[in-house]
Amino acid sequence: MGIDKVYNSKLVEKKWLKVWSDDKLFKSIPDNRPSYTIVIPPPNVTGILHMGHMLNNTIQDILIRRARLRGFNVCWVPGTDHASIATEAKVVKMLRDKGITKTDISREKFLDYAWEWTDKHGGLILDQLKRIGCSCDWSRTKFTLDDDLSESVIKTFIKLFNEGYLYRDKKIVNWDPEAKTTLSNEEVIYKEEEADLYYLKYKIVGSNDYLSIATTRPETIFGDTAVAINSKDKRYKKLKNKKLVVPLVNREIPIVYDESVEIEFGTGCLKVTPAHSEKDFLIGKKHKLEIIDIFNDDATLNDNAIHYSGKDRFKAKKEIVDELNAKGLISKIENYNHNIALSERTNCVVEPKLSLQWFVKMKELAKPAIDAVKNGDIKFHPKKYVNVYRNWMENIRDWNISRQLYWGHRIPVFYLKKDNSKFVVAKNREDALIEFKTKFNAVDLNFDDIIQDDDVLDTWFSSWLWPISVFDGIRFPEGRDINYYYPTSDIVTGPDILFFWIARMIMSGYYLRNKKPFDNVYFTGLVRDDKGRKMSKQLGNSPDPIELIENYGADGVRIGLLFSAPAGNDLLFDTKLCEQGKNFSNKIWNAFRLIDGFEVSPKKEQELYEIAAIKWFNEKLKLKINDIDNAFDNFKISEALMTTYKLVWDDFCSIFLEIVKPKFGEKISKKTILEVNNLFIKILSILQPFMPFITSEVLENISRSTKNLDWPKTNKIDIEVIANFEHVNELITKIRNFKKTNSIGFKDSVKLYYENKILDDELKSVLQKLTNCELNQSEINGSVKMNSIMVGKYNYFIDSDKNLSEEGILKIKEDLNYNIGFKNILEKKLSNKKFVDNAPKDVVENEKKKLDDVLSKIISLKNKINNLGS
RNA sequence: GGGCGCUUAGCUCAGUUGGUUCAGAGCACUUGGUUUACACCCAAGGGGUCGGGGGUUCGAAUCCCUCAGCGCCCACCA
Numbered sequence: 001m002g003i004d005k006v007y008n009s010k011l012v013e014k015k016w017l018k019v020w021s022d023d024k025l026f027k028s029i030p031d032n033r034p035s036y037t038i039v040i041p042p043p044n045v046t047g048i049l050h051m052g053h054m055l056n057n058t059i060q061d062i063l064i065r066r067a068r069l070r071g072f073n074v075c076w077v078p079g080t081d082h083a084s085i086a087t088e089a090k091v092v093k094m095l096r097d098k099g100i101t102k103t104d105i106s107r108e109k110f111l112d113y114a115w116e117w118t119d120k121h122g123g124l125i126l127d128q129l130k131r132i133g134c135s136c137d138w139s140r141t142k143f144t145l146d147d148d149l150s151e152s153v154i155k156t157f158i159k160l161f162n163e164g165y166l167y168r169d170k171k172i173v174n175w176d177p178e179a180k181t182t183l184s185n186e187e188v189i190y191k192e193e194e195a196d197l198y199y200l201k202y203k204i205v206g207s208n209d210y211l212s213i214a215t216t217r218p219e220t221i222f223g224d225t226a227v228a229i230n231s232k233d234k235r236y237k238k239l240k241n242k243k244l245v246v247p248l249v250n251r252e253i254p255i256v257y258d259e260s261v262e263i264e265f266g267t268g269c270l271k272v273t274p275a276h277s278e279k280d281f282l283i284g285k286k287h288k289l290e291i292i293d294i295f296n297d298d299a300t301l302n303d304n305a306i307h308y309s310g311k312d313r314f315k316a317k318k319e320i321v322d323e324l325n326a327k328g329l330i331s332k333i334e335n336y337n338h339n340i341a342l343s344e345r346t347n348c349v350v351e352p353k354l355s356l357q358w359f360v361k362m363k364e365l366a367k368p369a370i371d372a373v374k375n376g377d378i379k380f381h382p383k384k385y386v387n388v389y390r391n392w393m394e395n396i397r398d399w400n401i402s403r404q405l406y407w408g409h410r411i412p413v414f415y416l417k418k419d420n421s422k423f424v425v426a427k428n429r430e431d432a433l434i435e436f437k438t439k440f441n442a443v444d445l446n447f448d449d450i451i452q453d454d455d456v457l458d459t460w461f462s463s464w465l466w467p468i469s470v471f472d473g474i475r476f477p478e479g480r481d482i483n484y485y486y487p488t489s490d491i492v493t494g495p496d497i498l499f500f501w502i503a504r505m506i507m508s509g510y511y512l513r514n515k516k517p518f519d520n521v522y523f524t525g526l527v528r529d530d531k532g533r534k535m536s537k538q539l540g541n542s543p544d545p546i547e548l549i550e551n552y553g554a555d556g557v558r559i560g561l562l563f564s565a566p567a568g569n570d571l572l573f574d575t576k577l578c579e580q581g582k583n584f585s586n587k588i589w590n591a592f593r594l595i596d597g598f599e600v601s602p603k604k605e606q607e608l609y610e611i612a613a614i615k616w617f618n619e620k621l622k623l624k625i626n627d628i629d630n631a632f633d634n635f636k637i638s639e640a641l642m643t644t645y646k647l648v649w650d651d652f653c654s655i656f657l658e659i660v661k662p663k664f665g666e667k668i669s670k671k672t673i674l675e676v677n678n679l680f681i682k683i684l685s686i687l688q689p690f691m692p693f694i695t696s697e698v699l700e701n702i703s704r705s706t707k708n709l710d711w712p713k714t715n716k717i718d719i720e721v722i723a724n725f726e727h728v729n730e731l732i733t734k735i736r737n738f739k740k741t742n743s744i745g746f747k748d749s750v751k752l753y754y755e756n757k758i759l760d761d762e763l764k765s766v767l768q769k770l771t772n773c774e775l776n777q778s779e780i781n782g783s784v785k786m787n788s789i790m791v792g793k794y795n796y797f798i799d800s801d802k803n804l805s806e807e808g809i810l811k812i813k814e815d816l817n818y819n820i821g822f823k824n825i826l827e828k829k830l831s832n833k834k835f836v837d838n839a840p841k842d843v844v845e846n847e848k849k850k851l852d853d854v855l856s857k858i859i860s861l862k863n864k865i866n867n868l869g870s
Numbered sequence: 871g872g873g874c875g876c877u878u879a880g881c882u883c884a885g886u887u888g889g890u891u892c893a894g895a896g897c898a899c900u901u902g903g904u905u906u907a908c909a910c911c912c913a914a915g916g917g918g919u920c921g922g923g924g925g926u927u928c929g930a931a932u933c934c935c936u937c938a939g940c941g942c943c944c945a946c947c948a
Contacts, residue, residue: 005908172946190945197948215948228948262947270948279946338947352946387874388943395944495942530881563896564882570941572882580897583910594907639884642896654912664906733914740902740914822890834928843889843929850890 003596007589009553009582012697017130019696026135028075030484036072037488038064039467040136041501044083045143046090046121049128051527051535051573052494054545055565058558059524059637060492061134065689066632067489068135069711075485076135077470078126079142082118084408084459085179085187085345091117091407092179107454110406131546133554133692142470144462145409152474153409153462154427156512161425165361172278173400175353177299178346181404182357184458185397186499188350190339197266197336198321201329202227205243205252211236212331214266216338218324219317221246222305223273223294224253228283231257233268247329248320249306256287275354291354299351313351358411358455360399368510369393369503378506381522381635385495392499399504401458408456416440417451464504467491467517474512486513490520498523522635525570527561532572548578555691556581562641562690584645585694588687591653592698594661595676601667608765610672613659615762616725617679620651622714623722628686629714644686652683655729659766677702685709727791728763734789735771738798747772751799758794773798788860793853795860816861819854826851 020026028035038060043053060076068074091114092102102110126141142149160166174183198218201210213227224246229236236255243252260279261270274284275293284291294304301308301316308316324330341350370393372378373386380386402411414432416422424439426432429447436445468474473482487509493502502521509517527535535542548557552575559581565571624647631640660676662668668676680702688695688709699709739746752773759767764775788797826847829835836844 003907006910007908213948217948260946265947272948277946277948279948282946339945384875384942391873391944498943566883569876569883574882574897576897577882579910583908586908586910590908590911592907597907636884639895642884645896653908657907658912661907737914746903746913825890829928832928836928838928839889846889 003593005590005593007553007586007694009555009585009693010550013131013549013554013693016693016696020135021130021138024139026074026076026137027139028073028137030480031073033071033073035075035485035489036064036067037075037077037485038490038492039077039470039488040079041491041493041497042079042081042142042144042463042466043125044086045080045118045123045125046087047083047125049125049132049545051542051545051561052524053125053129054132054557055527055561055571056492056494056524057129057134058132058561059522059565060490061132061558061692062562062637062689063490063492063522063632064135065692066711069685069688069709071710075137075140077140077142078129078134078136078138079140079466079470080123080125080144081459081463082143082145082408084403084405084456085176085181085183086459087114087118088405088407089179089345107406114407128546131549131554132558135692140470144459144466148472148475149462149465149469150409151427152465152469152472153457154412155474156465156508157412157457157461158425158427159512160360165365166358166425167361168356168358170354170356171359171400172276172281172352173355173357174341174343175297175299175351175355176343176346176348177295177297177351178348179343179405180297182353182355182400182402183343183345183350184400184460187344188341189344190341192337193340195336195338195340197334198324199267199331199333200247200271200324201331202247202271203245204239205245207242210331211239211244211269212267213269213271214334215271216336217276217317218330219301219305219308219313219320220273220276220294221271221320222249222301222308223275223292224249224251224271225274225284225290225292226253226256226272226287228256228258228261228270228272229268230259230261230263232259233261233263235268247324247327254289256283256289258283258286277352281354293354295351295353357400358402358413360401362396362398362507365507365511366393366396369506372506372510372516378516378518379520381520385498385521385523388495389498389503393503399458401461402453402455403458404454405456408459409462411453411455411457413453414450415453416442416445417449420451423453460500460504463501464508465512467505467509468512477513482513487516488518490522491518492522492524494526495523496526520635525565527573528570530572530574532570535573543573543575548575552578552582553585553693555585555693559584559641559645559690562638564638566636566638584649585691587649587653588691588694588698591648591657591680592702594657595673595680596701598662598673598676599667600670600673602670604667604669606669606671608762609659609769610669612725612762612766613656614672614675614679615721617651617656619718619721620725621647621679621682621712622717624651625686625712625714626717641690644690648683648687652679659769663769681709682712685712724758724760724763725766727758727794728767731789731791731796732767732770734791734796735773735798738789749774751776753777753797753799754794756794788863790857790860793856816858819858819861823851823854823858826854 040060041056064074064076091110094117095102095113129136157166174185174188176183195216197214197216199212199214200218200221202213203210211227227244229239239255243254245251246253256272260283261268272280272283272289274281274289274291276295283289292304294301295313296302299313301311301313303309305316308320311319321330342348343350370390373380373389380389412427413423413425414429414436416436422440424432424435426435429450429452432450433445433447436442436450465474467488468482468486471482471485472479473486476482491502505517509515529535529541533539533541545557552560557578560575560578561571561573563577563580564573624643627643628640631637631643660668660672681699684695684699735750735752736746738744739748739750744750750773753776755777759775767773768775788795790796830844830847830851
């Protein structure tokens with residue numbers, strides 16, 4: 001045989017990657033067919049493919065390819081995200097390595113470097129997606145900083161502003177001192193940490209007494225402008241109207257009474273630093289306290305910290321504690337567990353900071369988005385995330401969208417240089433000037449008088465528009481594409497960006513188009529290693545997807561990942577699963593080799609066993625396709641794969657092909673080979689979404705053409721054909737088992753006696769081919785020593801020249817005991833008046849039937865044992 | 871502190887509305903097999919009192935309560 005014994009994934013993949021890129025096979029243009037659309041979750045433009053992408057995009061490709069086979073006009077839009085803070089951090093590091101500091105160069109210069117960096121490293125990930133077989137419409141590739149998408153972002157900002165959804169406010173925000181930007185609440189992650197709780201002594205003015213105040217942050221005393229006590233706290237009533245002296249600073253501060261202070265915590269007294277805690281800020285606002293900011297942008301202390309000015313916050317903390325200690329101003333130190341806030345990107349401790357920022361009012365936008373998910377208009381898979389979503393959405397907080405970065409969409413707000421409380425929102429400087437002139441009646445204003453906001457928008461402010469903006473539906477709401485492809489069908493993503501992205505896309509969808517952005521959200525799990533640990537760079541436990549593809553083939557890796565990827569559950573990735581995937585590829589390859597190698601005889605009649613096998617497999621295939629369709633409809637993709645896997649490996653290869661395969665030296669009939677090929681093509685169609693490479697290759701070889709596959713349709717299924725065939729199959733297993741336990745050679749002939757009418761000529765032919773038995777229909781002859789085997793409720797008898805082995809006899813006795821036990825249970829149940837009276841009739845009938853069956857089983861087993869004795 | 875979810879074979883997980891067609895699958899394991907597609911293979915087999923306890927019911931892996939363990943999300947306890 002000229003074809004390789006082992007499937008060569010490298011060669012095949014190389015070939016098909018070329019075909020797929022040359023032919024623009026996956027290009028979509030609106031037409032009369034129904035559309036099926038997915039927009040890719042855009043990976044970071046300079047990112048590289050990791051296992052999460054691999055899983056996520058494999059699932060999308062499976063959905064996409066199946067939809068294509070089912071005749072939809074399929075559009076999978078690829079693209080990348082500029083990933084504002086992540087990319088900027090990389091560029092800053094690159095510059096630092098070159099000895100350049102971000103602040104030393106102009107914004108324009110920095111952006112030049114950033115674009116250079118993006119051009120150099122960007123888009124690599126899209127090529128990697130091609131390697132795993134992704135069938136995107138590559139002609140539609142988008143980048144969030146493309147001109148059209150940028151314009152969409154700006155247009156949306158202006159619309160939100162004009163409709164009152166945007167405001168600028170001084171609030172406590174999350175400050176990342178390393179990236180020197182604010183972060184949204186979603187970009188902050190909390191980690192439990194053991195800390196010290198210091199009890200500091202604040203001198204009471206006009207007395208020699210001290211008030212003890214607990215804090216984890218003694219370094220912020222320079223910003224203290226009050227001490228707050230709960231008004232219900234009886235212990236401190238006598239302190240009313242007293243003042244306190246802040247240690248080290250020697251500033252006198254008032255005592256204020258506020259309900260938000262917990263009586264139980266520490267001493268019940270809270271030092272208030274309005275500039276460095278949201279809670280303190282609110283207290284300060286209420287009591288009109290002074291606000292003293294003590295940090296620079298890089299979280300070193302500023303001049304307000306007197307002799308600690310310029311020192312790093314952590315270093316300063318230690319020294320301050322030492323100084324306080326030396327002065328006897330710390331009464332005790334306790335261990336205390338609390339959550340520290342870390343930046344998702346830079347991993348440094350986030351500093352709450354008072355700052356003027358742009359916010360989006362979310363409450364109103366959230367309303368239709370909550371309803372859509374609640375009433376099932378948008379479906380989440382798995383459902384458990386509906387509650388998580390609702391919980392977040394119903395308590396949604398305003399979205400801080402400004403970032404003190406360069407890389408991104410610059411906020412389209414222009415201020416008057418002289419007075420930055422006066423501003424306009426406009427898409428460019430020219431419009432801004434006109435706007436200024438009308439709004440502020442400033443006729444003689446020129447470009448030098450205005451300045452654009454320095455900040456850029458949160459990266460998610462562009463990605464929340466993605467399903468609309470990739471079809472240019474913001475600039476041109478009546479465009480052809482947006483009206484054809486939107487709402488999109490499904491979106492596939494990890495639950496970690498449920499709030500960042502999914503929730504916000506739903507909101508923008510309703511806000512901008514009054515329509516949901518997608519019908520279904522499929523949440524994948526996290527890819528962990530085989531010990532259940534998250535994959536991370538530090539642990540080095542994340543395999544390189546491309547390397548895996550080299551070793552196991554893209555199809556093998558796709559299958560391997562999906563073998564353990566039920567929606568929403570984390571999956572423990574093990575390369576063993578890829579090995580299984582690779583083996584499966586090889587199995588398919590060899591099925592092809594076998595079929596391809598059949599010698600065909602044009603004149604030969606079909607064998608009876610061929611007819612039986614084809615008849616059965618036709619029905620079985622329909623049954624399984626129904627199961628697979630069902631699994632897909634419920635987004636149980638792993639289940640769909642497993643059903644396919646077993647259908648191919650067990651039913652098609654192990655059973656069907658084994659029967660159809662001509663006996664040694666014989667040929668196969670023409671009619672049969674045609675039918676086998678047809679069935680194989682259907683099998684390949686089902687496999688195609690999971691394993692695009694090998695199926696394309698085999699199909700081309702088997703049909704000698706590149707004709708398109710269809711997803712097979714099912715009609716009425718003949719259950720009896722399946723049941724009878726499977727009866728025979730079970731019989732075959734039992735005969736083999738009998739041979740094994742009785743040390744009869746696998747290929748040795750035995751005589752089989754049967755009494756029922758299930759076996760027609762075709763099935764008999766199958767039985768003979770696979771077990772090499774001699775068939776006789778007859779009553780049992782009691783005088784002959786025979787061994788009975790049971791299939792369902794029917795008895796078969798094997799006559800062999802060998803007696804039953806000890807093991808075989810033991811088995812029969814065990815079988816008898818089991819059935820007697822079962823009989824007792826049934827009889828007890830049926831004599832229970834309560835059961836007979838209360839249970840539904842069909843249940844009772846069923847139990848009676850079972851009893852009949854078991855009784856006849858017991859009789860035949862007893863006969864068997866008696867025969868042994870005779 | 872609030873909310874959600876999980877606990878079924880050695881491992882990873884299925885089990886819609888309670889009823890021996892529900893105690894399952896894949897992997898792993900055990901045994902036997904290789905000139906005739908594939909040892910990246912074939913055939914056969916063993917294995918679980920469904921986390922513990924209690925309740926509802928004629929009947930519970932499935933419904934209710936409770937305890938234990940694990941995981942996730944949210945939140946301004948200094």
